[in-house]
Amino acid sequence: MRVPATSANLGPGFDTLGLALSMYDELVATELAPGMLEIDVTGEGTGDVPRDASNLVVRAVARGFAAAGRPMPGLRLEAHNVIPHGRGLGSSAAAVVAGLLVAKGLLEGDVALGDDRLLALATEMEGHPDNVAPALFGGLTIAWGEESGPQHKKLIVHRGVSPVVFVPESQMSTSVARSLQPLQVPREDAVFNVSRSALLIAALTQSPELLRAATEDKLHQGYRAQAMPETDRLVRALRGAGFAAVVSGAGPSVLVLADGPGRRVEAAQVMASIAESPWEAHMLAVDVKGGTVREYAEGST
Known part of the structure; x- marks a missing residue:
């Protein structure tokens, strides 16, 4: 799978607007026997990214399985990170989205994690929807909150941008x-x-x-x-x-x-x-x- 970098705020759109960009973290996930965890990281964050259960991708996978009411499987994760860390390009949002998409993929055929649920879970973990919405859905996104949870609207950007x-x-x-x-x-x-x-x-x-x-x-x-x-x-x-x-x-x-x-x-x-x-x-x-x-x-x- 791959998840894009994102740029939020875009000037005046504080905590509301986000844009998905063609820079990607890539991840290969393999299901293992329960209790097993193997993590291999290359690229950005090599040597710094945790390789245990505190890893943000692993935590997001666990959150997805918990939301589905299913036990967490064992995992092997092979991550190639390109999005710079701590630079305002949504690296943590990409990790959260990647983990939730792993959960969605492994749960397919058993429990469905729809777009609204994924956005709610990602926002819960990240704190704000302006980065996770474009990471999930691409394009230009407008994000806002309602009593029912975070919402988004995806727009197509003019080709001249x-x-x-x-x-x-x-x-x-x-x-x-x-x-x-x-x-x-x-x-x-x-x-x-x-x-x-x-x-x-x-x-x-x-x-x-x-x-x-x-x-x-x-x-x-x-x-x-x-x-x-x-x-x-x-x-x-x-x-x-x-x-x-x-x-x-x-x-x-x-x-x-x-x-x-x-x-x-x-x-x-x-x-x-x-x-x-x-x-x-x-x-x-x-x-x-x-x-x-x-x-x-x-x-x-």
């Missing part, structure tokens, strides 16, 4: 980033973000030329800037050069929603001209499928 992500070596804790935000904001700032969030939906689905104006934000990026000075400097430089640049998720990565492939190269040139430490540029597409599962027969490649 061309994402590029700039990823630094440093990491940022989501909890630290959230602690920098005030509990209350001025009414005019709230109204500002409501208008920009509405405009952003139009820009992403119909009018990419409006992306720069639509990605302005007054709710979270400014408050977090002190913890990510290089990120803030890069966002300001890119926006000053006319790009729709935002902090990706909780940061410190920067997402640029360019209005054409050629503009991504120009954005990378701006980044290279001001970067004081190494940043990697990833020219990506919008993923439209979300997490996908394929069954492997024994002995197949």
